[in-house]
Amino acid sequence: xxxxxxxxxxxxxxxxxxxxxxxxxxxxxxxxxxxxxxxxxxxxxxxxxxxxxxxxxxxxxxxxxxxxxxxxxxxxxxxxxxxxxxxxxxxxxxxxxxxxxxxxxxxxxxxxxxxxxxxxxxxxxxxxxxxxxxxxxxxxxxxxxxxxxxxxxxxxxxxxxxxxxxxxxxxxxxxxxxxxxxxxxxxxxxxxxxxxxxxxxxxxxxxxxxxxxxxxxxxxxxxxxxxxxxxxxxxxxxxxxxxxxxxxxxxxxxxxxxxxxxxxxxxxxxxxxxxxxxxxxxxxxxxxxxxxx
Amino acid sequence: xxxxxxxxxxxxxxxxxxxxxxxxxxxxxxxxxxxxxxxxxxxxxxxxxxxxxxxxxxxxxxxxxxxxxxxxxxxxxxxxxxxxxxxxxxxxxxxxxxxxxxxxxxxxxxxxxxxxxxxxxxxxxxxxxxxxxxxxxxxxxxxxxxxxxxxxxxxxxxxxxxxxxxxxxxxxxxxxxxxxxxxxxxxxxxxxxxxxxxxxxxxxxxxxxxxxxxxxxxxxxxxxxxxxxxxxxxxxxxxxxxxxxxxxxxxxxxxxxxxxxxxxxxxxxxxxxxxxxxxxxxxxxxxxxxxxxxxxxxxxxxxxxxxxxxxxxxxxxxxxxxxxxxxxxxxxxxxxxxxxxxxxxxxxxxxxxxxxxxxxxxxxxxxxxxx
Numbered sequence: 001x002x003x004x005x006x007x008x009x010x011x012x013x014x015x016x017x018x019x020x021x022x023x024x025x026x027x028x029x030x031x032x033x034x035x036x037x038x039x040x041x042x043x044x045x046x047x048x049x050x051x052x053x054x055x056x057x058x059x060x061x062x063x064x065x066x067x068x069x070x071x072x073x074x075x076x077x078x079x080x081x082x083x084x085x086x087x088x089x090x091x092x093x094x095x096x097x098x099x100x101x102x103x104x105x106x107x108x109x110x111x112x113x114x115x116x117x118x119x120x121x122x123x124x125x126x127x128x129x130x131x132x133x134x135x136x137x138x139x140x141x142x143x144x145x146x147x148x149x150x151x152x153x154x155x156x157x158x159x160x161x162x163x164x165x166x167x168x169x170x171x172x173x174x175x176x177x178x179x180x181x182x183x184x185x186x187x188x189x190x191x192x193x194x195x196x197x198x199x200x201x202x203x204x205x206x207x208x209x210x211x212x213x214x215x216x217x218x219x220x221x222x223x224x225x226x227x228x229x230x231x232x233x234x235x236x237x238x239x240x241x242x243x244x245x246x247x248x249x250x251x252x253x254x255x256x257x258x259x260x261x262x263x264x265x266x267x268x269x270x271x272x273x274x275x276x277x278x279x280x281x282x283x284x285x286x287x288x289x290x291x292x293x
Numbered sequence: 294x295x296x297x298x299x300x301x302x303x304x305x306x307x308x309x310x311x312x313x314x315x316x317x318x319x320x321x322x323x324x325x326x327x328x329x330x331x332x333x334x335x336x337x338x339x340x341x342x343x344x345x346x347x348x349x350x351x352x353x354x355x356x357x358x359x360x361x362x363x364x365x366x367x368x369x370x371x372x373x374x375x376x377x378x379x380x381x382x383x384x385x386x387x388x389x390x391x392x393x394x395x396x397x398x399x400x401x402x403x404x405x406x407x408x409x410x411x412x413x414x415x416x417x418x419x420x421x422x423x424x425x426x427x428x429x430x431x432x433x434x435x436x437x438x439x440x441x442x443x444x445x446x447x448x449x450x451x452x453x454x455x456x457x458x459x460x461x462x463x464x465x466x467x468x469x470x471x472x473x474x475x476x477x478x479x480x481x482x483x484x485x486x487x488x489x490x491x492x493x494x495x496x497x498x499x500x501x502x503x504x505x506x507x508x509x510x511x512x513x514x515x516x517x518x519x520x521x522x523x524x525x526x527x528x529x530x531x532x533x534x535x536x537x538x539x540x541x542x543x544x545x546x547x548x549x550x551x552x553x554x555x556x557x558x559x560x561x562x563x564x565x566x567x568x569x570x571x572x573x574x575x576x577x578x579x580x581x582x583x584x585x586x587x588x589x590x591x592x593x594x595x596x597x598x599x600x601x602x603x604x605x606x607x608x609x610x611x612x613x614x615x616x617x618x619x620x621x622x623x624x625x626x627x628x629x630x631x632x633x634x635x636x637x638x639x640x641x642x643x644x645x646x647x648x649x650x651x652x653x654x655x656x657x658x659x660x661x662x663x664x
Contacts, residue, residue: 190383193348194397194444195371204396208387 041261057262067246067263074243075270077157078225081164085172085221086214088165093176098185109177112170120167124234127163128154131235155237163231168224172217179213180206212291215284219275226271243267299362301326301451301484302347306356309342309508316342318508319356324452324486324501329478332488333495334505335531340488343505344454347486348377361451371400376445377454381461382437384429390416390440391425397448415447416440419477434462438470446481455487459494471497492532496520504528523565526657529577534614536583536626538576539659545570550656552576556622561597562654573659580614581629583649585636592648601626603643615639617647 044056061067096108115123130136131153138150153159183206191201207214232242243263250260279286300323309317316339324330332340345351347358349370358365360374376397385393394412395403403411413425419439424432432440438458445453459467459474475498478485489495495502496516503510504519504527512524523529530537540554550568553559562576589598601617604625613630628647630636639645 184381184383186379186381186383187385189350189370190377190379191385191396192350193370193375193377194448195400196396197371197400200400205385205387 037261037264040258041265043258045258057258058266060259061262061266070241070243070246071266071270073241074226075274077160077164078222079274081161081168081225082218082222084161085165085168086218089169089172089176089217092169093173093180096173097177097180097183109173112173115166116170120230121234123167124163124231127159127166127235131159154235155239157236160232160236160240160242163235164225164228167228167231168221171220171224175213175217175220176210179210179216183209211282212284212288215278215282216289218278219289222274222278223271226267226274298326300324300359301361302330302486303359303362304343304347304356305359307343307346307353307358308355309339309346309351310354311342315508317346317353320509321356322503322510322513324484327482327484328500329475329485329487329498331495331499331502332486332505333492333502333532334488334490336490338505339508340490340505341456344377344456344486344488347452348375348454349373374451375454376448376450376452377456378438378441378445378458380456380458382441382458384437384440384444386429388429389425390421390427390429390432393429393440394425394444394447396444401448411447412443415443418480419443419446435466435470435473438462439473442474442477446483450483452484452486455485457489457491459489459491467494474498496532504531506531523577523655526575526577526660529565529575529655529657534580534627535577536580538578538624540574540576542568542570542572542574542656549651550574550576552656554622554624556624558599558619558622558624559597560599560654561651562656563652565655565657568656568658574656575659576654576656578626578649578654580627582653583626583628583647585615585628585631586646586648589646592646593650596648596650598646598648600644600646603639603641603645605641606639615645617645620644 041057042053042055043051044054045051061071092108092112096105100108118126128135131138133150133152133154135153138147138153141147142150187205187209188201191205196204227244229242229244229248232240233245236242244267247260247263247267250256250263279289302324304320304322306319306321307317308315308319318339320343332343334340342351346353347360349365349368349372365373385396388396391409391412394415395408398408398411409425413422416422416424419442421436421439421443424436424440429437429440441458442453455474459470462470471494474485478498485498487495487498496519499516501513502516502519503513505511506527512519512528514522514524519528519532523532526537529535538552538554538558538560540552540558542550543553543559544551545564545568548564549561550564551559551561552574560576560578562578568574584592586592586598589600592598600620602620604616604618607614607616607627611632614627615630615636617626617628618624619626626647630639
């Protein structure tokens with residue numbers, strides 16, 4: 001025993017005090033509301049101010065095809081968006097980590113960061129200004145003779161995807177850069193020297209090395225996308241059919257908190273399942289991946 | 294005798310410049326099949342640039358490199374019959390030992406069963422039988438070294454390049470790996486091109502050594518030639534221990550030069566290249582060439598005798614030496630102690646006589662000693 005550190009109870013108190021703010025935050029802002037929401041989701045209103053415990057809220061979800069449809073659609077678009085974000089972010093991260101030197105690398109990082117100096121609402125409204133029928137981009141298309149009349153570029157799934165990728169990019173770039181930076185250049189040279197082509201080096205050396213970073217980036221981006229409300233709502237309008245909008249509607253428009261709480265838990269279940277599935281697929285351990293984020 | 298075989302490596306006036314700095318300066322040499330060739334030089338002499346040009350990571354600005362008789366212009370590292378053992382070995386941590394060795398074979402499209410068989414056979418040849426399933430970080434430094442070499446040799450390259458592969462090892466293992474490398478090279482018969490800044494590695498391992506300085510070879514020869522007949526003051530100073538004595542040529546008599554230092558100490562040496570009377574010169578006397586004696590009479594007759602005080606005793610087993618100050622000029626001079634233990638009782642401050650055969654001391658016109 002190391003007796004210079006004082007008695008065991010003193011050390012335990014010290015650790016406890018240091019952890020107290022984090023534990024308090026965790027308990028008050030995450031555990032408590034979720035317990036409350038869980039309780040809320042398992043009750044049914046039978047008459048004004050009268051409630052019974054039931055699975056009715058969940059049953060509604062499974063019996064109403066609209067909710068199902070939106071749920072699956074949100075998951076699929078989020079997965080596509082995550083994949084697209086990875087494809088866009090990887091070359092950027094590679095440039096920052098391996099090609100750019102000193103100031104150039106910092107500058108590229110700042111360029112990725114700049115959009116985040118503006119609030120998400122303003123950013124998304126900026127996209128609307130660019131894309132709406134009387135906006136900049138349709139105007140240019142008409143001017144170039146590529147369209148007869150200004151096309152409506154908003155309210156398409158592709159528009160939602162563009163917005164989601166744009167919003168998530170930084171969260172993919174950061175873990176990718178850190179995992180690519182730790183890749184020893186001599187490994188790439190050694191593979192090249194042993195006869196590997198560019199794609200073979202990417203597949204056998206770079207991707208396996210960066211896998212924890214890739215998984216971390218994908219998890220964060222997928223969760224952010226799945227839980228995003230503003231971007232699908234503004235860029236997709238009524239046709240966006242995003243699951244967070246359903247939760248919003250239940251809580252705010254319909255005052256059906258019980259249904260909203262159940263939807264919230266279903267979304268939590270979905271993201272947990274997808275993350276678990278992603279980890280299994282990439283053969284990564286959660287703890288390794290979290291160290292990368 | 295048969296016609297001379299095509300050398301495995303031929304470098305023709307290769308040049309590489311970085312900004313204003315010329316890393317490799319119109320260098321030409323060739324390496325015969327099956328030999329162990331070392332490039333020895335201080336850091337920054339251009340040896341790494343040269344090796345990377347041979348491997349194909351850098352393109353020469355001028356000149357050409359031929360491997361097995363074929364020009365390597367425009368041929369990428371993955372298409373050259375050359376493999377490299379990296380300084381930090383660069384084993385792939387995401388693969389097992391067996392996968393590391395089979396990596397190059399897989400890139401050539403060798404079928405899995407054949408790949409595994411060849412990798413296992415190669416691991417056995419380097420003394421790592423049964424290690425194929427192990428992870429790279431489960432191996433010791435020496436074992437990793439062998440995996441790095443096995444990974445390259447399994448591809449049966451014309452040329453194996455080694456970039457100071459022993460640099461990261463501790464002294465004991467380095468000594469051991471030196472012997473192992475030489476034995477491996479002899480067993481496989483592959484041409485090795487080895488770069489190092491460690492003159493002992495170059496001397497022990499090589500059939501031929503190129504001593505490189507400022508992008509050029511100062512001398513190219515066998516280890517014995519470099520040691521006993523250095524061609525330039527740089528080689529004399531860089532290869533092996535040497536006492537360097539700068540002075541002027543007081544008299545030149547045939548091949549014999551009388552050198553006088555600024556402080557007035559005079560000694561004789563053999564002119565390794567023509568020396569003009571009165572010119573500035575540099576003489577070199579190896580520590581083991583000089584002989585110690587308690588009285589001047591014990592030294593061979595006909596040789597100049599010198600005397601000095603013992604400044605310090607440098608005990609290092611068989612490499613023990615004594616550091617003297619020449620009596621009149623206080624010039625520092627190092628002499629190897631005979632291994633008979635004859636001077637084991639030498640004391641600091643003691644006055645002692647010494648002399649050497651001038652034929653075994655070398656003298657050069659003083660050039661600028663690059664780096």
